[in-house]
Amino acid sequence: MGLVRSMINLSYFLVFLSSFCLEFGHATDTITALNFIKDSETIISNGGRFVLGFFSPTNSTYRYVGIWYRRDSTTRAIWVANRNKPLKTTSGFLTIAEDGNLVVLDGEKTILWSSNVTSSVSNMSARLLDTGNLVLQENNTGLITWESFQHPSDSWLAEMKAGTNATTGKNVRLTSWKSPSDPAVGTFSAGTYSFDLPEAYIWNGSSPHWRSGPWNGMVFIGIPTMNGGYLDGINLVEDKEGSFYFAFDFLNKSAQFHYVLSAEGNVLKAFSINGNYWVVMWSSLMSECDVYGKCGAYGHCNPEDKPICSCLEGFEPKNIEEWNREDWTSGCVRRTPLQCMRLSTGGKDGKKDGFLEVKMMKTPSLANLSSVLEDSCRYRCLEDCSCTAYAYVAGIGCMLWTRDLIDLRKFSSGGVDVYVRLAYSDLDKKEEVLKVIVIVTVVIGMVLVMALCTLFLCQWRAKRKDNMNQDKLQELPIFSLEELASATNNFHQSNKLGQGGFGPVYKGKLLDGQEIAVKRLARSSGQGLEEFMNEVVVISKLQHRNLVRLLGGCVEGEEKLLVYEYMPNKSLDAFLFDPIKQELVDWKKRFNIIEGVGRGLLYLHRDSRLKIIQVVEFKHTFNVFAWNMLLVLTQ
Numbered sequence: 001m002g003l004v005r006s007m008i009n010l011s012y013f014l015v016f017l018s019s020f021c022l023e024f025g026h027a028t029d030t031i032t033a034l035n036f037i038k039d040s041e042t043i044i045s046n047g048g049r050f051v052l053g054f055f056s057p058t059n060s061t062y063r064y065v066g067i068w069y070r071r072d073s074t075t076r077a078i079w080v081a082n083r084n085k086p087l088k089t090t091s092g093f094l095t096i097a098e099d100g101n102l103v104v105l106d107g108e109k110t111i112l113w114s115s116n117v118t119s120s121v122s123n124m125s126a127r128l129l130d131t132g133n134l135v136l137q138e139n140n141t142g143l144i145t146w147e148s149f150q151h152p153s154d155s156w157l158a159e160m161k162a163g164t165n166a167t168t169g170k171n172v173r174l175t176s177w178k179s180p181s182d183p184a185v186g187t188f189s190a191g192t193y194s195f196d197l198p199e200a201y202i203w204n205g206s207s208p209h210w211r212s213g214p215w216n217g218m219v220f221i222g223i224p225t226m227n228g229g230y231l232d233g234i235n236l237v238e239d240k241e242g243s244f245y246f247a248f249d250f251l252n253k254s255a256q257f258h259y260v261l262s263a264e265g266n267v268l269k270a271f272s273i274n275g276n277y278w279v280v281m282w283s284s285l286m287s288e289c290d291v292y293g294k295c296g297a298y299g300h301c302n303p304e305d306k307p308i309c310s311c312l313e314g315f316e317p318k319n320i321e322e323w324n325r326e327d328w329t330s331g332c333v334r335r336t337p338l339q340c341m342r343l344s345t346g347g348k349d350g351k352k353d354g355f356l357e358v359k360m361m362k363t364p365s366l367a368n369l370s371s372v373l374e375d376s377c378r379y380r381c382l383e384d385c386s387c388t389a390y391a392y393v394a395g396i397g398c399m400l401w402t403r404d405l406i407d408l409r410k411f412s413s414g415g416v417d418v419y420v421r422l423a424y425s426d427l428d429k430k431e432e433v434l435k436v437i438v439i440v441t442v443v444i445g446m447v448l449v450m451a452l453c454t455l456f457l458c459q460w461r462a463k464r465k466d467n468m469n470q471d472k473l474q475e476l477p478i479f480s481l482e483e484l485a486s487a488t489n490n491f492h493q494s495n496k497l498g499q500g501g502f503g504p505v506y507k508g509k510l511l512d513g514q515e516i517a518v519k520r521l522a523r524s525s526g527q528g529l530e531e532f533m534n535e536v537v538v539i540s541k542l543q544h545r546n547l548v549r550l551l552g553g554c555v556e557g558e559e560k561l562l563v564y565e566y567m568p569n570k571s572l573d574a575f576l577f578d579p580i581k582q583e584l585v586d587w588k589k590r591f592n593i594i595e596g597v598g599r600g601l602l603y604l605h606r607d608s609r610l611k612i613i614q615v616v617e618f619k620h621t622f623n624v625f626a627w628n629m630l631l632v633l634t635q
Helices: 002-024 320-324 339-344 374-382 424-474 481-487 529-541 587-607
Strands: 042-044 050-055 064-069 093-096 102-105 111-114 124-128 134-138 144-147 162-164 174-179 182-194 198-204 207-211 235-238 244-247 256-261 267-272 279-283 299-301 309-311 315-317 332-334 354-362 368-370 389-393 397-401 408-410 416-422 496-499 504-509 515-520 550-556 559-565 623-625 631-633
Touching: 093 124, 162 182, 174 256, 182 244, 182 256, 198 244, 309 315, 315 320, 354 374, 354 424, 374 389, 374 397, 374 416, 416 424, 481 504, 481 515, 481 550, 481 559, 529 550, 529 559
Parallel strands: 299 408
Antiparallel strands: 042 050, 050 064, 093 102, 102 111, 124 134, 134 144, 162 244, 174 182, 182 198, 198 207, 235 244, 256 267, 267 279, 299 309, 315 332, 354 408, 354 416, 368 397, 389 397, 389 416, 496 504, 504 515, 515 559, 550 559, 623 631
16 A cells, blocks of 8 residues: 555656656757746757857847857857847746747747747747757648748858748848847848849948859859869759759868858858867958959959059049049949940941950859850840940850949959950050050060070080180199198298289299299289180190290189299399309300200290290290209290
8 A cells, every 4th residue: 555655656746747847948959838948048959069048249248049059169159039139137038939939038028039920820849950940840740930041140051041032032141240249130241142143242231242253053253262162062053933042061060160241241161170269261352352343333453453443445434533542433434435326326337346355354243144155145245235245154154244344353363254345446456555565575575585595605605615724724733722822821922033914923832842933813914714724725735945844723713823843043134134143154154045045936936836926025034044054934
């Protein structure tokens, strides 16, 4: 009996506990009328990727209901419910109202935000999916009547459809926060727009702020860095009713990855592996030229130019004063009216208009799509007086513009070749300028080629001459400058033997004790390397007992030196004009001197391998005596 009573009491306790959980608790990823969440509570998606709960932005005490990555340490919400009506206390809660809508209530149960589904029923629940999508669905049928992906804040997540519903006309757009601390709806919005071709836009209020360029089936052609695998599989989906939307799928499912529209109007591709550090992998606004219509009508922007804006060929600034102040919003106007415009206003007929090719461009906005083939695209534009430009792009087809060309930008790579309509006279001037450029380029090229050839020839000759000089020096022993400086006591004045036209001559002694005479080329002598080498060659090939013997040479930098055998008896004049020494030179020795001079000259003029045509000057000071008083000639 006691056991039965205990079992009954346990049953009552379990029923009470279940009722308590239904009243005050909640399921892991679901909210119902009974399983609501209060400020201190959260629900987590089934896969554990996302969290739904209450939060306060940076530098704010207001409370909001939002969704964020579970592993994001910053708790930065990717979706916010009560953006424009924050809670001022922590008394709020999120629940299912009696009419079946998902609502945010304050402590007095005032509705601050609602899913606002008009055809809702009472048997509803809200569930947080592992994609980050919060859905409101009927419990019996599972029919989804509302989802946060159709009412995004500032973030675009994988599997979120961004586009236009052809039936309802609703365009799913991101809206920026007012500031990093205020998630209220800001001034910028981002989404898709299809005038005739789908592309992505950022708006500042109702005015375009940035555009991606049309979609060609693989990429947005206005984003030159985009390729087929870029942004991890963005694709365009169109249904039979005419609705279209863009979606993307990130290959790395474990990573945290989404696009966010900043409070400054910039779409950023944010990526994080562990949630502690976020990396911006791409930004829509990389330079001033990314801002929509920066250079006005018929102006094109190039961030590498100074100034960045310039008019297309055949156009000029509409307001030159504003243009000079770098205010380019007024754009450019034609210099010459088009032929079809002149005809429509009763002007004279003239040659037909033509097209100027502008390469690697971001195509202008608001293009019309034509079904004609590439060969007919030019003709279709030329026959339509309102057509201002055309382009043919693979994956898109023939694009025609019938309005002013806005948002043109020059790319350094990629882009599209746009053909801008001009009057024939402007094209003719362009052709003349091109001819002049070609002629000048050819002339400059020829001059440069001739200059380079001359330079190479001079270098070749100099190298050849250096090689010849080296060959000449290799025929003689080579002394180093350091060796000769040491032998002459650094060319000390006390070792100076004399001075000639070539330069000073110094007495020296080598390390082995041999005495030498070192002839040093004076820089003021005017003799260059070539003359010096000629002297080396000539003297080295003259071998005679009555001629001084060349022992070697030295060429280092600006220094040029010759090394001779040393003649201790000095010059002949030291004996002829000295009152004491002249007695040593009797008539027999003088006869021998004359005979030696004759033999030396005879060798120079007739017997040597090198024929010496003329001795410019012959003095008694050029004759020196060896140890045995034998006359030796030197220059």
